[in-house]
Amino acid sequence: MQREGVANIKTINMRNVLNCIVEEHALTRADISKRLNLSKPTVSSIVKQLTDDRWILEVGSGSASAGGGRKPVQLKFNAKRSYLIGIDIGGTNVTLGLTDLNGDVCAYREFPTQQHLHSGLFEEIERCVDSMRSQLGLQDNDILGLGVGLPGITNVEEGFVVEAPALGWKHYPVREKLENIFDFPIYVDNDVNSVVLGEHWKGAANDKSNLIYIAIGTGIGSGIILNGELYRGSNYSAGEMGYLVTDRKNAKEIQPVFKGYGYLESVASGSSISQLLSTRLNRDVTAKEAFELYAQHDADAMSVIDLAIDNLAIGIANYVSLFDPEIIILGGGVSKSFHLISEKVIDIIRQHTPQHCDVVQTTLGKEAGVIGAAALFLKEHDLLLNI
Structure with missing residues (x-):
């Protein structure tokens, strides 16, 4: 048991040293010793192992000391290791x-x-x-x-x-x-x-502890991080925002876009906007084309999309009231048209929430899913890295 305890402390120290280097981009051994309150021999031993394992690189030298002594070697995270x-x-x-x-x-x-x-x-x-x-x-x-x-x-x-x-x-x-x-x-x-x-690691919320990402595309879903931890729920179904009911009367009549879809995604997702407007115009219309028509003040497109905006914004307002996040990030195909609908969405949210919350468009672009899947691996796998 004593050996296990020593091994755990060594692993914790190694993790802390590596993440200190990652966060600061480049540090000396002396800097790490001071920041983490570890002895210089302990830091030197950990740095040697991390260097041998190619987690970090020695990248030259820093400034000379006031007495003209040897310049300290800088340490840098090796992001291309794997x-x-x-x-x-x-x-x-x-x-x-x-x-x-x-x-x-x-x-x-x-x-x-x-x-x-x-x-x-x-x-x-x-x-x-x-x-x-x-x-x-x-x-x-x-x-x-x-x-x-x-x-x-x-x-x-x-x-x-x-x-x-x-x-x-x-x-x-x-x-x-x-x-x-x-x-x-x-x-x-x-x-x-x-x-x-991915948003918590590399995106608009990398300095936040409470955030919600909402994807509005073929369907509508959300990912929730509370107090820095991903919240999945007891049955892995937390964040299934597409099932929110934002209009009690209309919910009795609306038909799901796809079997198994909930109310909100049947009136506010990209697929529902496409389907509802296609039915009105008696021709196939993509969600992208629907927003192009909306920008041109087409009456049918405005009717369909304004209904979607009302329901979506009420759904987001419910989330803000329930979880009190620092930021809500919108992604998915429909979010590309956020500039057209942002004012209406934010106005409705403010009308129905007790406190302010930033609502922004994702900055990760088409690579969001890739970065998120990579972040998932790092989160679940037993690596030295924290994200």
Whole structure:
């Protein structure tokens, strides 16, 4: 037991030293000793091990001392030591990327989901990953593992999708499918849970402890971080915002866009906007085209999208009142048109909430799902790094 205690202290100290270097970008051994209140021999021993394991690099020297002594060597995190595979399987597109340990996307691929959903989905994922690895010249031992975000309730421990209406999946063994292809540690979770981890790591909320990410695309979902920890709920279904009812009367009449979809995503998601406006205009209209028509003050588009805005904003207001987050981040395809609807959305939220909360558009762009899936891996895997 005593040996275990010593080993745990050593691991904690090593983790603290590494994360100190990551956060400060470059430090000397003396700086680390002072900041962490560790003895110089302890720091030197840890630095040697981290250097031997290629977690850190010696990158030159700092300023000379006042007495003209030897310049101290600077230490820097080696973000290129290993790479992570991040995959986001969405209802519309599958996005894939290879990131370094700083979360910078070094290679990126995407393909349409529905084209491969019923035949060859995982073969296409394998082809894309092989292509990215070849692009970067990476071998198996260069890759730590793989994270996957999925559009539905996901059993994180068992690695299967409980239900993903946009994919038509129920009790689908995603991790098992991927383990048949890749010999890496693999973690799966709901896509918005992954992305909220990415936003906390690399996005608009990297200095926040209480945040909510809302994805408005084919469906509507949210990821919730409270007091710095991802909140999944007792059945992995926390944040299923698409099931919120924001109009009691209309909820009795509205038909779900997809089987299994909830009320809010049946009136405010990209797929519902597309479907409702297509029915009105008697032709196929994409959500993107709907917002283009909205910008042109088309009466039908304004009617459909204003209904969506009202319901979406009330749903967000309910979240603000319930969780009191520091920031809400909007992502997904519909969020690209946030500049058109932001004023109305924020006005409604302010009318129905007891306190102010920043509502912003994601800054991660099309790589959000990839960065989030990589963040998921780092969060779940037993690495020295904290995110």
